[in-house]
Amino acid sequence: MRISDRRFALFLMTPAALFLAVFVAFPLFRLVADSFFKISPIAGGPRDFVGLDNYFRAFASDAFIGAGWRTLAYTLIVVTLEFALGLGMALLFTTLGRSSQIWRTVFMYPLMIAPIVAGLLWKFLMIDNFGLIGTLLHQAGILSNPNQIGWLSDPNIVLYSVAIPDIWLTTSFMCLVLFAGLQNIPGDLIEAARLDGARAPAMLFRIILPLLRPVIAVALVVRGIDAARAFDTILIQTNGGPQSASETMSLLIYRTMIRFGDPGLASAMGTLYLLAMLAVAFVAVTTIWRPGKDN
Amino acid sequence: MRVAERTTQDAGAPAGVSVEPALRPATRARKRRGVNREGLEAGRRSTRTLLWILLAVAMVLYGFPFLYLLFTSFKTPIDTIAVPPTILPREWTLENYTNALGRSGVVASFINSIQTAIISTVLSLVLAVPAAYGITRYKTLSGRIFIMAALVTRMVPPVAIGIPLASMMATMGLSDTPIALSIAHTTISLPLSIWLMSSFFEAVPKDLEEAATVDGCSRIGALWRVVIPVVSGGIAVTAIFAFLASWNEFLFALLMTAIRSQTTPVVIANFQTQFGLDWGSMTALAAVYSIPVIILTLLLQRKIVAGMTLGAVKG
Numbered sequence: 001m002r003i004s005d006r007r008f009a010l011f012l013m014t015p016a017a018l019f020l021a022v023f024v025a026f027p028l029f030r031l032v033a034d035s036f037f038k039i040s041p042i043a044g045g046p047r048d049f050v051g052l053d054n055y056f057r058a059f060a061s062d063a064f065i066g067a068g069w070r071t072l073a074y075t076l077i078v079v080t081l082e083f084a085l086g087l088g089m090a091l092l093f094t095t096l097g098r099s100s101q102i103w104r105t106v107f108m109y110p111l112m113i114a115p116i117v118a119g120l121l122w123k124f125l126m127i128d129n130f131g132l133i134g135t136l137l138h139q140a141g142i143l144s145n146p147n148q149i150g151w152l153s154d155p156n157i158v159l160y161s162v163a164i165p166d167i168w169l170t171t172s173f174m175c176l177v178l179f180a181g182l183q184n185i186p187g188d189l190i191e192a193a194r195l196d197g198a199r200a201p202a203m204l205f206r207i208i209l210p211l212l213r214p215v216i217a218v219a220l221v222v223r224g225i226d227a228a229r230a231f232d233t234i235l236i237q238t239n240g241g242p243q244s245a246s247e248t249m250s251l252l253i254y255r256t257m258i259r260f261g262d263p264g265l266a267s268a269m270g271t272l273y274l275l276a277m278l279a280v281a282f283v284a285v286t287t288i289w290r291p292g293k294d295n
Numbered sequence: 296m297r298v299a300e301r302t303t304q305d306a307g308a309p310a311g312v313s314v315e316p317a318l319r320p321a322t323r324a325r326k327r328r329g330v331n332r333e334g335l336e337a338g339r340r341s342t343r344t345l346l347w348i349l350l351a352v353a354m355v356l357y358g359f360p361f362l363y364l365l366f367t368s369f370k371t372p373i374d375t376i377a378v379p380p381t382i383l384p385r386e387w388t389l390e391n392y393t394n395a396l397g398r399s400g401v402v403a404s405f406i407n408s409i410q411t412a413i414i415s416t417v418l419s420l421v422l423a424v425p426a427a428y429g430i431t432r433y434k435t436l437s438g439r440i441f442i443m444a445a446l447v448t449r450m451v452p453p454v455a456i457g458i459p460l461a462s463m464m465a466t467m468g469l470s471d472t473p474i475a476l477s478i479a480h481t482t483i484s485l486p487l488s489i490w491l492m493s494s495f496f497e498a499v500p501k502d503l504e505e506a507a508t509v510d511g512c513s514r515i516g517a518l519w520r521v522v523i524p525v526v527s528g529g530i531a532v533t534a535i536f537a538f539l540a541s542w543n544e545f546l547f548a549l550l551m552t553a554i555r556s557q558t559t560p561v562v563i564a565n566f567q568t569q570f571g572l573d574w575g576s577m578t579a580l581a582a583v584y585s586i587p588v589i590i591l592t593l594l595l596q597r598k599i600v601a602g603m604t605l606g607a608v609k610g
Contacts, residue, residue, distance in 0.1 A: 005433050008514055012429030013441050016422040016485060023482050024448050027459035034459070089353065096346055097336040103354060105596045112588040113361070114543035116560045117581040121364040124574065132363060135379045146379065168360065176600060182335065190335055208335075229452045232545040236564055250454045250546075257458055270455035277450045285446075 034267035041261030054268035063244065064269055067252040071228055074163055074248050078227040079220060082167045086174025094182045111172045119233035122165040126151035152238050155245035162246045165233045174219055181215030221284045228277060249273050368578040375575040391579035401562055401580065407473055408558040412541040414477035419488045419537040420530060427492030428518055442493065445486040457550035464551065471553045479547040484537035491536065495529030532598045542588060559584050
């Protein structure tokens with residue numbers, strides 16, 4: 001007896017679907033459920049239903065609102081800079097052509113490095129006193145004192161500094177994706193524009209970027225989602241400090257849960273964070289990406 | 296299902312094709328001028344020299360942070376935090392390496408990392424390969440819903456499900472085991488694997504397994520004996536990504552492991568608190584942990600590039 005194709009397809013998908021249901025959907029359900037309770041951090045401790053109280057507390061706390069804005073700012077900094085750098089590198093590799101292939105490979109290496117290691121090595125470059133960047137800038141005569149810029153200790157700039165490892169790690173990804181997109185632009189189209197007298201800026205903004213739009217959209221959405229969840233690099237560099245100036249949402253939730261022992265509040269924050277991510281991603285996917293449509 | 300087929304046809308014709316004939320003379324004119332560079336490639340010698348210099352500067356800047364980590368790992372522990380720091384070690388020594396690897400738990404953490412990554416990779420593939428095949432070959436509504444759901448899973452912040460997941464593992468009696476952590480890592484790599492494998496299956500002509508079924512193969516037989524060998528390259532790429540996702544993961548490892556199943560990223564991070572600021576050992580361990588995967592990348596770079604760009608450029 002032969003089962004229908006539709007059944008067969010379902011049969012093939014079931015194990016993966018079950019796995020995601022048990023290990024992603026169920027924990028998410030638990031998260032949302034926990035957000036309505038006041039929970040003692042001690043195992044087996046009391047668990048009281050408090051309705052929306054945790055949500056009110058989240059919105060009333062400066063830490064939560066601050067972390068929300070910082071996460072947004074962090075994501076914009078990371079994605080904007082790595083897009084600009086990645087596009088620059090992709091154009092450079094494209095204009096140099098096949099002879100630059102080996103360097104394209106080398107350029108990829110940060111992608112394989114653990115974020116925790118990347119955070120560590122940049123901390124080592126930026127840290128006060130024995131950080132190399134301050135020392136080199138001082139020796140070059142740019143800074144009067146190697147510690148003049150407190151990369152990781154000045155609350156006003158720390159959010160930019162902690163973004164650097166993330167940018168360094170994934171500019172390669174942007175570059176790779178954009179490079180592949182550039183290879184798909186028909187050479188004749190470029191040639192025609194060149195014969196029409198298009199200069200470099202017009203070529204970039206009128207021809208290349210519009211043609212790359214779908215690729216750019218995918219790259220920005222994928223990286224935006226990742227950057228908004230950044231945790232490892234920030235934790236190892238500053239642990240959210242100084243004065244919470246680099247505390248993004250992931251770190252705040254982690255600290256609320258583990259350090260301050262308030263799983264109920266942390267769950268409410270996590271739920272709001274997830275909803276915000278889903279809303280942004282949904283808008284992005286439906287307006288610019290539409291993955292199902294082109295397949 | 297009919298809608299799906301129609302959009303496939305619409306998307307089938309790339310925008311460039313219809314423009315091409317009109318542009319032929321331009322190409323010929325260019326060829327006559329003796330410039331045989333294609334498209335965006337720069338032709339003039341001076342421009343190319345300038346671009347090469349630019350690339351050299353970019354590569355030095357981009358490569359330097361990791362080189363500095365390597366150099367530092369060969370310094371003496373005291374020179375590691377010398378003020379002012381030097382780029383190259385004054386004295387090359389393996390002291391940081393012997394210190395780092397001699398710490399209790401460090402070698403065990405390597406074994407844990409390897410175990411966890413392998414279990415997670417196998418689990419991802421076993422689940423993702425049939426699922427992706429079901430999605431791409433049969434194009435059912437449930438398949439479309441499923442791939443969207445898998446995509447949504449990618450957006451879930453690990454910090455949000457880490458704690459509930461850890462308590463689930465405790466209930467199942469799996470606390471602090473590589474199996475628990477590899478299950479957590481699979482929640483990250485499975486959606487990615489499904490996505491990648493779908494792209495690879497998409498490229499396999501349908502005639503292939505139709506011929507096999509006509510020859511008397513069952514559908515599972517056709518998948519196993521005909522389609523899987525064809526996409527074996529794609530499976531390798533997916534495996535690399537699943538492995539790396541687990542190898543480099545930190546947050547789940549931090550939340551779900553205690554002593555027995557701790558992976559190396561957690562140990563690296565713990566150097567900072569547990570032993571004060573032991574920078575030297577940290578850099579040595581970070582180097583030891585990163586170099587195998589960097590070498591792997593350089594060896595398999597073609598495949599990795601294909602995997603990374605596939606989803607994005609096709610989607």
